[in-house]
Amino acid sequence: MxxxxxxxxxxxxxxxxxxxxxxxxxxxxxxxxxxxxxxxxxxxxxxxxxxxxxxxxxxxxxxxxxxxxxxxxxxxxxxxxxxxxxxxxxxxxxxxxxxxxxxxxxxxxxxxxxxxxxxxxxxxxxxxxxxxxxxxxxxxxxxxxxxxxxxxxxxxxxxxxxxxxxxxxxxxxxxxxxxxxxxxxxxxxxxxxxxxxxxxxxxxxxxxxxxxxxxxxxxxxxxxxxxxxxxxxxxSGGMWDSLRTSAENRRTWILVFLYTVSFGGGFTSLSAWFPTYWEQFHELPLTTAGLLAGVFIVYGSLIRVPAGSVSDRFGGEEVAIVSFAVMTLGGAIMTFAAGFWPAILGMMVLGTGMGFANAAVFELVPKFVPEAVGGASGWISGIGGGGTLVILPLMGLFVDLYGKVGYARGFAVFILLSLLCVIVATAVLNSAL
Known part of the structure; x- marks a missing residue:
């Protein structure tokens, strides 16, 4: 012993x-x-x-x-x-x-x-x-x-x-x-x-x-x-103390936004979007479309394991910045890719960026809000988890506007949101709040 x-x-x-x-x-x-x-x-x-x-x-x-x-x-x-x-x-x-x-x-x-x-x-x-x-x-x-x-x-x-x-x-x-x-x-x-x-x-x-x-x-x-x-x-206190303390920390709300884009709204939205995207835009059988969506889900989930260790080594701030830049690239590929293999590449690039970004966000929680980890995690995962209610309708709007090609153009939402996250992560996470 x-x-x-x-x-x-x-x-x-x-x-x-x-x-x-x-x-x-x-x-x-x-x-x-x-x-x-x-x-x-x-x-x-x-x-x-x-x-x-x-x-x-x-x-x-x-x-x-x-x-x-x-x-x-x-x-x-x-x-x-x-x-x-x-x-x-x-x-x-x-x-x-x-x-x-x-x-x-x-x-x-x-x-x-x-x-x-x-x-x-x-x-x-x-x-x-x-x-x-x-x-x-x-x-x-x-x-x-x-x-x-x-x-x-x-x-x-x-x-x-x-x-x-x-x-x-x-x-x-x-x-x-x-x-x-x-x-x-x-x-x-x-x-x-x-x-x-x-x-x-x-x-x-x-x-x-x-x-x-x-x-x-x-x-x-x-x-x-x-x-x-x-x-x-x-x-540092009980449930309500934790919620109040974490809510008063401005970095909690930055992490809420980053989580919403990377996973709570982003990854979850694409898990629901990809089956329809592959079936409607690429005209694949539903079983194949579901399989490809499953590849995205499993890959984007499992890559968070090594991504966590990378965040430990290099710091969640730096990993977040790079990860959202990768998401921007993946969103751009998906928006303009017409062929099957370029779309596969774009999907995997997006999955990589999302997995690393999400790992970075939660590596930062105990660093930025150590006195109220539970409250911060609750705000981040709760509010961020409702992100699908915003992102999916925005992507669907492109289908209403452009028809079939809108299933691809809808990924432009991730170009904008990911770029915004790069700016936020660079300007805010590394500054003294």
Whole structure:
């Protein structure tokens, strides 16, 4: 037993940063799958419910809405009680929503699965979407586990691996529906979520500071002991203190904007845009279009792992500037590329820039807002997560204006936004605010 382990045992605390990272990543991987709660079964839902476009969009968006709203308070709540309790509450909501849908399918599908069920389905989507808010609880939990010089690696690994979940469900669920039918496919999904939640409940532990606080130690005593154990980032107050403190820090709002463009609005918007882009503009089969969109999702997620280490080495400020410049280039290629292979190149360049930019943003959170990591993470991931409500309509406007070619011209949105991010990152992040 090494000295640190012996010290931890003496103070009655357990866990390691690696264990904390694995558990947070696992539950985020599972929880985030619910942002595509209805997406993979979209054609079946449209056939049975005969939904108008607006109602169909609302149903698909229901988990995104709860995800974005809940990230703010739950991320900040970690600063008060640690990450385990908030995460378990979010997963409980997800399990209730998923179980509600499964029970409804068992009772009504296919004969009685009709429009009368629509309000109930929206409710289930809102409940299930809570799992997507595990991003803010997990990223805050991970920040407290790791020292400042390892933040980029840890947060990059957390977000990179965790974000693969929705892409995998988009492919796996239709296959299961084809083999067993929709009811059993969603039942398998429910079992998966239940197993992950159970594993997290048993093996996840809060960082040392929060364990010591639960033992009744005063904040200063808990911080001193946790510091001896290797923890060097600590909250300065409870949930509302964290939200207020982070909101008063101007750099929090700069990071909100950068996250909105790089991931919350940017990456998420393109994950939804690319299937239609490849099908409509390049006239590819839907299966091929979906596969190419999946390549973008997986690549853009996994590259955040090495991007985090690069941010640790060179600093998130410099990596952010370069990354948004790469995004500008990728947006330009996509806007004017007419052929298949130039478009593939542009897509990968965009994915590279977005992955590195996102890793850089969260490497900067504990650096710029160390006294309120949870609150800052909540604002960034919550408000930024709603960016699709702005970026997708802007891209769609190009289709309304230019017709088919508008599916490509819509990427001009990323030329403008990415250039603006380069200017902001250069002028603000490296200045003394």
């Amino acid at each position: 090494n000295e640190q382990s012996q010290l931890a045992e003496e103070h009655g605390v357990s866990g390691t940063p690696k264990r904390g990272l694995v558990m947070s990543t696992l539950v985020f991987f599972a929880g985030l799958t619910t942002i595509v709660f209805y997406g993979a079964a979209g054609p079946i839902l449209e056939e049975h419910l005969a939904l108008a476009g607006v109602l169909h969009g609302l149903l698909l968006a229901s988990p995104h809405l709860s995800k974005a709203v809940l990230r703010i308070p739950f991320g900040a709540w970690v600063d008060e009680v640690g990450g385990k309790k908030p995460t378990l509450i979010l997963m409980a909501s997800t399990l209730i929503g998923t179980a509600g849908l499964v029970i409804t399918l068992f009772l009504t599908y296919p004969e009685n699965f009709t429009m009368e069920l629509y309000p109930l389905l929206v409710l289930f989507g809102l409940l299930a979407g809570a799992g997507g808010a595990t991003f803010s609880t997990g990223i805050t939990q991970t920040s407290y586990w790791y020292p400042r010089d390892k933040q980029g690696f840890a947060l990059g690994a957390f977000a990179g691996v965790g974000n693969i979940g929705p892409g995998m469900v988009v492919y796996v669920l239709p296959v299961l529906i084809g083999i067993w039918g929709m009811t059993m496919a969603y039942s398998v999904w429910l079992v998966f979520l239940l197993v992950v939640a159970a594993i997290y409940a048993v093996y996840a532990v809060d960082p040392y500071y929060f364990q010591l606080r639960k033992q009744g130690k005063r904040p200063d005593e808990a911080q001193q002991t946790a510091d001896e154990l290797g923890q060097d980032i600590f909250p």
